[in-house]
Amino acid sequence: MFTSRQIARRIPLRSPRRWAHSLPQLNSVTKEDLAHFSKILPPSAILSTLSATPTPASELEPFNNDWMNKYHGKSTTVLKPRNVKQVSEIVKWCNERRIGIVPQGGNTGLVGGSVPIKDELILSLSNMASIRSFDDASGILVADAGCILQSLSDYLTPLNHVVPLDLGAKGSCQIGGNVSTNAGGLRLLRYGSLHGSVLGLEVVLPDGTILDQLTTLRKDNTGYDLKQLFIGAEGTLGVVTGVSILAAPAPQASNNIMLALPKFDNVLPLYREVKKQLCEILSAFEFIDRTAYDLGVKHGQGRALDSEVVEGAECFVLVETSGGNREHDEEKLNNLLESLLDVDHPLINTGVLASSPAQFSSLWAIREGLTEAMSKEGKPYKYDISVPLHKFKEVVDKTRDHIKEMGLLHDGAVKYVVGYGHVGDGNLHLNVVASEYTPEIEAALEPFVYELVATYRGSVSAEHGIGVMKTHALQYSKDATSIELMKRIKHLFDPKGIMNPGKVLV
Numbered sequence: 001m002f003t004s005r006q007i008a009r010r011i012p013l014r015s016p017r018r019w020a021h022s023l024p025q026l027n028s029v030t031k032e033d034l035a036h037f038s039k040i041l042p043p044s045a046i047l048s049t050l051s052a053t054p055t056p057a058s059e060l061e062p063f064n065n066d067w068m069n070k071y072h073g074k075s076t077t078v079l080k081p082r083n084v085k086q087v088s089e090i091v092k093w094c095n096e097r098r099i100g101i102v103p104q105g106g107n108t109g110l111v112g113g114s115v116p117i118k119d120e121l122i123l124s125l126s127n128m129a130s131i132r133s134f135d136d137a138s139g140i141l142v143a144d145a146g147c148i149l150q151s152l153s154d155y156l157t158p159l160n161h162v163v164p165l166d167l168g169a170k171g172s173c174q175i176g177g178n179v180s181t182n183a184g185g186l187r188l189l190r191y192g193s194l195h196g197s198v199l200g201l202e203v204v205l206p207d208g209t210i211l212d213q214l215t216t217l218r219k220d221n222t223g224y225d226l227k228q229l230f231i232g233a234e235g236t237l238g239v240v241t242g243v244s245i246l247a248a249p250a251p252q253a254s255n256n257i258m259l260a261l262p263k264f265d266n267v268l269p270l271y272r273e274v275k276k277q278l279c280e281i282l283s284a285f286e287f288i289d290r291t292a293y294d295l296g297v298k299h300g301q302g303r304a305l306d307s308e309v310v311e312g313a314e315c316f317v318l319v320e321t322s323g324g325n326r327e328h329d330e331e332k333l334n335n336l337l338e339s340l341l342d343v344d345h346p347l348i349n350t351g352v353l354a355s356s357p358a359q360f361s362s363l364w365a366i367r368e369g370l371t372e373a374m375s376k377e378g379k380p381y382k383y384d385i386s387v388p389l390h391k392f393k394e395v396v397d398k399t400r401d402h403i404k405e406m407g408l409l410h411d412g413a414v415k416y417v418v419g420y421g422h423v424g425d426g427n428l429h430l431n432v433v434a435s436e437y438t439p440e441i442e443a444a445l446e447p448f449v450y451e452l453v454a455t456y457r458g459s460v461s462a463e464h465g466i467g468v469m470k471t472h473a474l475q476y477s478k479d480a481t482s483i484e485l486m487k488r489i490k491h492l493f494d495p496k497g498i499m500n501p502g503k504v505l506v
């Protein structure tokens with residue numbers, strides 16, 4: 001058994017440039033390759049600086065740079081197939097020619113997994129955006145991988161169903177990207193992880209074979225459940241082209257309430273009480289520390305709470321209920337609020353109960369907008385970690401203290417260290433907001449943060465994945481046997497290493 005410090009010493013910190021040497025030997029896209037691709041795709045589906053009529057490099061920028069503008073690729077070519085057959089033909093060719101492929105959905109990933117490390121080909125799923133079927137009796141939705149999450153949600157609303165997944169990036173992220181990152185989001189507390197709600201997948205394997213596991217069965221115990229391997233594989237095992245997912249019946253009533261807490265120590269007892277009282281109608285319990293709240297409001301995310309609500313609050317909790325009867329749910333929420341205040345030592349200072357759909361959305365906007373607020377404030381180093389709930393604040397405080405000890409707090413280097421996240425899932429989002437991304441700050445944070453997580457036997461990725469950011473940190477959350485098995489699985493599917501090279505495993 002290693003202590004975290006010993007583990008840290010065994011694991012060298014590596015920047016993407018320094019690990020590039022361990023990438024497989026892959027070929028760049030050539031004009032000959034483009035000539036082949038143009039037999040598969042119409043000209044409008046090929047963006048390339050190598051074409052006879054070259055695409056301006058500026059048009060490739062949104063594909064080469066990630067959402068945070070932290071990771072940058074140099075791909076010359078983006079292909080946008082319309083169907084699985086085209087994906088299969090492209091992948092087969094790339095495998096024969098040893099060309100690296102980066103599958104790309106909405107490019108909202110936060111770990112640098114969705115952009116190339118060098119000049120790999122970008123395979124965008126955005127032209128595969130059709131809904132294939134929906135059965136309103138079973139609730140099973142089958143959709144192309146490129147469907148945007150919000151459009152699936154809009155499709156299901158009049159059919160009285162909801163996608164069992166919701167996140168701040170819903171307007172851009174795609175269901176294939178959600179599956180490939182095993183996205184968690186704001187509804188996991190209610191609907192569980194995609195490992196449970198995804199019923200089937202269609203995947204193009206690295207040799208071009210189409211794996212049709214697009215079943216619409218709730219139950220299927222015929223041997224190994226292969227689809228699970230692709231959920232959270234971050235494009236390293238194949239290209240997801242179709243998804244069968246169990247939608248949930250739409251709640252007939254949703255309410256939310258923002259609670260202001262005098263101290264972080266009250267969050268856990270509050271969670272226990274809220275679970276006890278709201279029981280089956282509880283659908284979200286989200287934590288926001290004071291600095292995160294202030295930054296959210298500063299950058300226009302939702303309407304600021306009244307000053308008397310905010311005053312004296314160390315943190316906030318957003319509670320959502322989703323149930324079948326508005327009066328019943330509102331009564332439960334009101335009773336909760338009353339009982340929380342009507343004690344000698346209240347867990348909360350006060351709370352704001354949404355009284356209109358606009359206020360409901362505004363309270364959610366404060367929470368959902370935090371990601372954007374951090375990026376508007378500066379350059380956020382984002383750690384999406386699993387740690388015991390009672391350690392959330394300790395992690396944020398220890399990180400802030402460490403940054404301070406290193407002389408990096410303020411003076412233009414690190415501006416804020418903040419925490420928010422999904423209490424119900426034990427998932428803290430630790431954000432260190434700097435003025436710039438610099439090697440000095442990164443070296444101060446890594447392996448410090450990963451080491452800290454290891455001391456709590458936590459996970460270095462609760463939901464965003466490993467991507468390129470955390471390949472060197474995988475060992476903090478997975479033992480050597482697990483990593484070895486993962487490498488063997490990768491080799492079995494992708495012996496030439498063409499699928500999203502340099503991501504997850506190096």
Ligand code: FAD
Pocket residue numbers: 067102103104105106107108109110113114125145166167168169172173174175176177178179180181182183184185186234235236238239240241371372463464467500503
């Ligand atoms: P991309 O960013 O395009 O890709 C992500 C990874 O999946 C890459 O490795 C890529 O190669 C691979 N990939 C994409 N599509 C496919 C495919 N069809 N086949 C194979 N591989 C593929 N994450 C959460 O878990 N919870 C949150 O609450 C959450 N909130 C967010 C809020 C904001 C504002 C932002 C910007 C991001 C958030 N994320 C969250 C992170 C992100 O993981 C999700 O937004 C989403 O799941 C990524 O989907 P995408 O289509 O953008 O995938």
Ligand code: MLT
Pocket residue numbers: 168185367368370371382384421422429463
């Ligand atoms: C969230 O919960 O808001 C997302 O996972 C994104 C983030 O960590 O900022």
Ligand code: ZN
Pocket residue numbers: 184185421422429463
């Ligand atoms: Zn999250």
